[in-house]
Every structure is written in C-alpha cells, then in structure tokens.
Amino acid sequence: MSATSKESTPVVKDRRRRSLEDLRISVTDRCNFRCVYCMPKEVFGSQFQFLPRSELLTFDEITRLARIFVSLGVRKIRLTGGEPLVRRNLDTLVQDLAKIEGLEDLAMTTNGSLLTPNRAQSLKAAGLKRVTISLDAVDDALFQKMNDVDFSVEKVLSAVDAALDAGLRPVKINTVIKKGLNDSAILPMAAYFRGRDVTVRFIEFMDVGNTNGWRLEDVIPGDDVLRRIDHEWPLEAIAPTRPGEVATRYRYRDGQGEVGIIASVTRPFCQQCTRARLSPEGQLVTCLFGAQGDDLRSLVRGTASDEEIREHLSHLWANRDDHYSELRRSLTPGLPKIEMSHIGG
Numbered sequence: 001m002s003a004t005s006k007e008s009t010p011v012v013k014d015r016r017r018r019s020l021e022d023l024r025i026s027v028t029d030r031c032n033f034r035c036v037y038c039m040p041k042e043v044f045g046s047q048f049q050f051l052p053r054s055e056l057l058t059f060d061e062i063t064r065l066a067r068i069f070v071s072l073g074v075r076k077i078r079l080t081g082g083e084p085l086v087r088r089n090l091d092t093l094v095q096d097l098a099k100i101e102g103l104e105d106l107a108m109t110t111n112g113s114l115l116t117p118n119r120a121q122s123l124k125a126a127g128l129k130r131v132t133i134s135l136d137a138v139d140d141a142l143f144q145k146m147n148d149v150d151f152s153v154e155k156v157l158s159a160v161d162a163a164l165d166a167g168l169r170p171v172k173i174n175t176v177i178k179k180g181l182n183d184s185a186i187l188p189m190a191a192y193f194r195g196r197d198v199t200v201r202f203i204e205f206m207d208v209g210n211t212n213g214w215r216l217e218d219v220i221p222g223d224d225v226l227r228r229i230d231h232e233w234p235l236e237a238i239a240p241t242r243p244g245e246v247a248t249r250y251r252y253r254d255g256q257g258e259v260g261i262i263a264s265v266t267r268p269f270c271q272q273c274t275r276a277r278l279s280p281e282g283q284l285v286t287c288l289f290g291a292q293g294d295d296l297r298s299l300v301r302g303t304a305s306d307e308e309i310r311e312h313l314s315h316l317w318a319n320r321d322d323h324y325s326e327l328r329r330s331l332t333p334g335l336p337k338i339e340m341s342h343i344g345g
C-alpha cells in the first residue's frame with residue numbers, strides 16, 4: 001500500500017496511482033424494468049433467482065462500510081442497483097449515509113419509475129443531494145420497447161420534473177444508445193431536454209455482464225452522437241467539473257444548456273477511474289468488468305474491527321490494477337463478468 005497525506009485524510013493509491021474517491025453502492029439486484037441492453041427478459045424471467053433478503057447487506061452494514069470508505073478518502077457516494085427505489089425504506093439508508101462526516105456528495109441513479117413528487121421530496125429531506133435518471137427515448141413506443149415492461153415515458157418525464165422541483169439538482173439523464181435500436185432517439189432526447197436545466201449524457205453501449213448480447217458493431221461511437229447533435233445545435237467543449245469526470249461536456253452555443261458524452265468503449269478513461277463498487281450482498285468490486293468481488297459481508301458479519309476492515313480495504317485498493325476498457329480489444333470474448341443490474345454501473 002502507498003499512502004500519502006492529503007489534508008487530514010490519508011490517500012490510498014492503487015498500482016496505477018489512482019486514488020479511491022467514489023463509492024457506488026448497489027442496494028438490490030432486483031428491478032421493475034427489463035431494459036433490453038441490461039436485463040433481457042429471456043435471462044431475467046420468472047425463473048431467475050434474485051438474492052434472498054438475508055444475503056443483502058443491511059442498512060447498518062452498508063453505513064458502517066461507507067463510513068470506513070470515507071475514512072479512506074471517498075467523498076462521493078452513489079446509490080444504484082438494480083433499481084434502488086425498489087428497496088424498502090431506502091430513505092432510512094439515505095438519512096444514515098448523509099450523516100457521515102467528510103462525505104461531500106450523495107447521489108442516486110434510478111430509472112425514475114417510482115420517483116413521485118412525494119418520494120423526491122422525502123429523499124431530499126433525508127439528505128440525498130441529486131439524482132441521475134436513466135431514460136433511453138422520449139418517444140413512448142420506443143421507450144416501452146427499451147424497458148420491455150410497457151412502462152410509459154410520461155411517468156419518467158414527470159419524475160424528472162419531480163426531481164427538479166424537489167431540488168435534487170443538478171438532474172442528469174443517462175441515455176444508452178444501441179445501434180439499430182434507439183439511435184433515432186438521439187436528436188429527440190437532445191431537443192426535449194435543451195433549455196430545461198437538465199443535462200443528457202449519451203452513453204456508449206457497453207459489454208458489461210454476459211447476457212446482453214453485446215457486439216462492437218452495435219456501439220455508436222460518442223463522437224458520432226456528438227456530430228449529430230452539433231449539426232443540429234452547434235456545441236462547444238467545456239472543462240470537466242472535476243478531474244476524472246467520465247463524461248466529456250459540451251455546451252450549446254445558443255445557451256440552452258449542455259450535453260455529456262460517456263465514450264467508455266471508444267475512449268476508455270481507466271486512468272481516471274477512482275471508483276469502488278459495493279454489490280448488494282457485500283462484494284467489493286474494483287472494476288465494472290470484474291468477474292467477482294471481495295467478500296466484505298463476512299468481515300462485517302464477523303468479528304473484524306473497523307480498523308481491521310479499513311486495513312483490508314486499503315490493501316485491496318493498493319493492489320488494484322484494473323484497466324479493462326484499455327485492454328478490451330485484446331481480450332478473449334466471453335470472459336465471465338458481473339451483470340450491470342447486479343453492480344449498478
């Protein structure tokens with residue numbers, strides 16, 4: 001482990017000199033959508049075995065681990081899933097996490113289906129700072145084809161308004177583009193959210209997990225998405241809000257806001273990857289494309305002290321060498337990987 005002093009928090013760096021700054025907590029592997037690029041129905045059907053409740057980390061266990069992560073330099077936590085809002089009493093977890101001293105940002109990625117105005121307000125009151133809502137089309141028929149559970153787009157658009165009204169800002173939208181499926185959504189998505197104080201981030205379709213039938217031919221490079229939008233509404237590049245930001249940012253020259261491009265396949269950003277990921281059952285995963293994680297649940301359910309867990313995490317991070325996206329093209333296809341709906345992006 002290499003540790004240096006940055007203000008009062010020791011900074012642990014991995015083998016590629018990347019510090020540990022963000023933690024993504026997946027609170028459930030269940031979801032009420034079956035997005036075709038994430039949880040295809042043929043795999044995640046009625047026979048699929050989701051984790052039993054007893055295997056999920058409890059809110060107390062999650063909060064304890066989160067506190068230890070913050071003591072190691074984490075400043076930003078994002079709740080994700082599966083769909084985080086299907087986990088019961090999530091406000092309680094938000095409340096507990098928001099109290100952690102030293103934590104600067106607490107966000108959530110959600111499909112928005114359960115984000116009613118009341119829910120948005122109660123999450124805000126509990127201490128959630130902001131939300132990212134995933135939405136892959138504004139056309140209702142296309143959106144229903146994407147979520148594959150006949151969920152209407154109106155409800156998600158209302159969730160965006162609910163988030164804005166509740167002050168869960170800045171509100172961002174994640175839009176995954178898959179060639180031949182929803183590339184027709186690029187311009188309508190940009191058109192709808194321009195001037196609405198909401199940033200759409202277009203994400204390249206990724207080869208996460210082993211069930212979504214990913215092929216490189218189905219990826220529309222972020223640069224193409226950018227060109228299409230720029231042709232319609234000229235854009236200019238702007239600086240990242242913070243070092244290591246995964247989205248490249250562009251501003252509409254006519255002042256109607258901005259868009260982001262997350263080109264994880266064509267422009268890997270492994271060198272800036274400062275994220276650790278905690279799965280619902282307490283596995284620590286240091287790369288989105290990992291095959292398995294390190295079992296933290298047995299530590300939190302055993303006799304290990306906070307200091308022992310801290311040492312363990314510090315050691316794990318210091319030995320991290322992940323850079324899958326930089327290697328993608330040279331790797332054997334079909335390597336076992338954790339599903340996106342399990343670890344949460």
Ligand code: SAM
Nearest residue numbers: 038081082083109110111134174205206344345
């Ligand atoms: N259910 C929540 C949601 O959809 O916002 C949170 C979990 S979801 C796995 C997190 C993010 O991963 C979403 O924005 C989703 O669009 C994105 N995602 C899922 N599968 C993907 C894939 N194959 N390539 C790129 N992004 C993907």
Ligand code: SF4
Nearest residue numbers: 031033035038082111
């Ligand atoms: Fe569910 Fe999110 Fe995956 Fe869609 S992307 S199936 S909403 S976990």
Ligand code: SF4
Nearest residue numbers: 270273287288324325
């Ligand atoms: Fe981080 Fe792994 Fe993605 Fe590279 S491939 S950016 S190391 S999660």
